[in-house]
Amino acid sequence: MSERTLASSVAPAAIPAAPVTARRLLRLCGGLSAALLATLLLSLSAGTIPVGPHRVLLMLLEPVLPLPAIWTPTEAAAVLVLRLPRALLAGLVGASLAIAGGAFQAMSRNPLADPFILGVSSGAAFGVVVAVLLGVGPGGAGAVLAPLFGFAGALLAALVVYRLASVDARLPVETLLLAGVAVSLFFASAIMLVSALVPAVELQGIVFSLMGNLAPRGPAAVAAVAACLAVGSAVLLAVAQPLNVLALGEEAAAALGVEVERAKRVVFVAASLVTGAAVSVSGSVAFVGLMVPHAARLLFGPDNRVLLPASLLMGAIFLMAADVVARLVAAPAELPVGVITAFCGAPFFAVLLRRRARGGAR
Amino acid sequence: MSALEVRGLLHGYRDGTVLKGLDFTVEAGEVLGVFGPNSAGKTTLLRLVCGTLIPSAGEIRLFGRPLPEWPRRELARTVALVPQETAVAFPYTVLEVVLMGRYPHGGGFGLPTPADLAAAEGALARTDLTHLAGAPVTDLSGGERQRVMLARALAQAPRLLLLDEPTAHLDLAHQAEVLALIAALNRKAGLTVILVSHDLNVAPGLCHRALLLHAGEVLRLGAVKEVMDPALLRRIYGEAIRVEEGPDGPRIFPAAPAP
Numbered sequence: 001m002s003e004r005t006l007a008s009s010v011a012p013a014a015i016p017a018a019p020v021t022a023r024r025l026l027r028l029c030g031g032l033s034a035a036l037l038a039t040l041l042l043s044l045s046a047g048t049i050p051v052g053p054h055r056v057l058l059m060l061l062e063p064v065l066p067l068p069a070i071w072t073p074t075e076a077a078a079v080l081v082l083r084l085p086r087a088l089l090a091g092l093v094g095a096s097l098a099i100a101g102g103a104f105q106a107m108s109r110n111p112l113a114d115p116f117i118l119g120v121s122s123g124a125a126f127g128v129v130v131a132v133l134l135g136v137g138p139g140g141a142g143a144v145l146a147p148l149f150g151f152a153g154a155l156l157a158a159l160v161v162y163r164l165a166s167v168d169a170r171l172p173v174e175t176l177l178l179a180g181v182a183v184s185l186f187f188a189s190a191i192m193l194v195s196a197l198v199p200a201v202e203l204q205g206i207v208f209s210l211m212g213n214l215a216p217r218g219p220a221a222v223a224a225v226a227a228c229l230a231v232g233s234a235v236l237l238a239v240a241q242p243l244n245v246l247a248l249g250e251e252a253a254a255a256l257g258v259e260v261e262r263a264k265r266v267v268f269v270a271a272s273l274v275t276g277a278a279v280s281v282s283g284s285v286a287f288v289g290l291m292v293p294h295a296a297r298l299l300f301g302p303d304n305r306v307l308l309p310a311s312l313l314m315g316a317i318f319l320m321a322a323d324v325v326a327r328l329v330a331a332p333a334e335l336p337v338g339v340i341t342a343f344c345g346a347p348f349f350a351v352l353l354r355r356r357a358r359g360g361a362r
Numbered sequence: 363m364s365a366l367e368v369r370g371l372l373h374g375y376r377d378g379t380v381l382k383g384l385d386f387t388v389e390a391g392e393v394l395g396v397f398g399p400n401s402a403g404k405t406t407l408l409r410l411v412c413g414t415l416i417p418s419a420g421e422i423r424l425f426g427r428p429l430p431e432w433p434r435r436e437l438a439r440t441v442a443l444v445p446q447e448t449a450v451a452f453p454y455t456v457l458e459v460v461l462m463g464r465y466p467h468g469g470g471f472g473l474p475t476p477a478d479l480a481a482a483e484g485a486l487a488r489t490d491l492t493h494l495a496g497a498p499v500t501d502l503s504g505g506e507r508q509r510v511m512l513a514r515a516l517a518q519a520p521r522l523l524l525l526d527e528p529t530a531h532l533d534l535a536h537q538a539e540v541l542a543l544i545a546a547l548n549r550k551a552g553l554t555v556i557l558v559s560h561d562l563n564v565a566p567g568l569c570h571r572a573l574l575l576h577a578g579e580v581l582r583l584g585a586v587k588e589v590m591d592p593a594l595l596r597r598i599y600g601e602a603i604r605v606e607e608g609p610d611g612p613r614i615f616p617a618a619p620a621p
Contacts, residue, residue: 109451241472245462247451254414257438257466302452
């Protein structure tokens, strides 16, 4: 047993651990942005009127470059009027939910956290319903007000879940999931109650649209979601390193100089902002915030300075691709994109839960 | 200069007083062992010293300066805590965890500088972890994780190292390894160490002095031999223990059950 002190439970790593560098970050974001652009072209070319990706590219470049118009007005209408706003919306919603999920996971030190599972999406949806009840319409100022109501609902739900689930300043998986389910059901029921009591046709439509689909929205709504995402993700990236240190536990992080409570508050507010804005235009799309950060962690490691930007871009790619499937699978009918993400996400969640139950806590 | 001066330190949680007026001093370059039974207030003492907990009353001075006057990050560059809990939430590599020790030295986004990498590599070498630098910390054994946490604290480049039960989850061989490392850090690098443990047997050969804490009060502070006094220890543990003279000092054992 003399070699015991040098023996290890792990084989020495063949590749030296590469810490995060500016160059690695740039390369990664560049690669994922290229993949996002490719997904966008694919999304714009796919549909009942197929338009080749190269022609889509020319169409997009036409306003800035003098190019011959080699497409028909019908094709242009399909790509630029019908598909482009929807693809952009899918990208923004996917990016928002994924970065929020990654941030919630880091903050709660719990890989099963996600805006949908935590009930934050339901809270946001309830906020949007309240906005409609108060007469906030879909256009004009409503494009800005609806995301803010979503934000308020999301923040409320996140705080309630956190309060319910925390045990000695920790968030055990069991209590977190149970609190998430309870809050989620509460807000879903509140939405149903409101829609039963208020017989407004408009409200019925909103409730349907909150089931997780990407109904067409005006440019003001898209811009509002983009602005919320920009602000929210900038704030989340600013706390990426404190969130890494938080993985050591709150006591160790505090002893390292991290202002733990402040970091948690920042995540609550910023992640609720991006979730609320996303839900105000798409309803609660399930599991994106769970699956995408997981995939990003497997590919690029858990460092939030890499994980959060990677989740953002991969979330946009994932939901844009899921939207293509939702449009094509039962064409000419369209499925809500939430159906596609739930079909992918529910088995994914089940596998994660089983793996945890068997003791593999990763 | 004293590394640490504690005067009239009193602390209570909502459900009662944990520390009832402690007075002691730790000299720079000293290893002080703080011992006592469960719930004697040992961990609370460490939390108060590293500033993650604010005392109800009393004064703590670090290197001559009152604790409340230390900015948070500067304090973290001076005092490092290795808590009992060594679990890491996500599969960070060993190097990534050790680099987290550089948090109080960096700013904002905290991309590692050459100085950070050098500090981390030095800490890995001293804890014999270089070969595991790229391994996910979640794949390691408890003993290896304990060493990673120690390396992380060393990368912090502290002047005072606080260790909470550093041998609690380790088998005998790993205990010996960690204790030897702490002794070496103290002797070679002059690091001041406060070590908290319920196991008095780690004291001989490692601690310059020992402090026996019982129910929030200092029962005795002095040389290890004075503290490992059978009569004194029986006041805490009753007849459930026996103390035997070993080659490098006394050892304490649980009494054998009556046949």
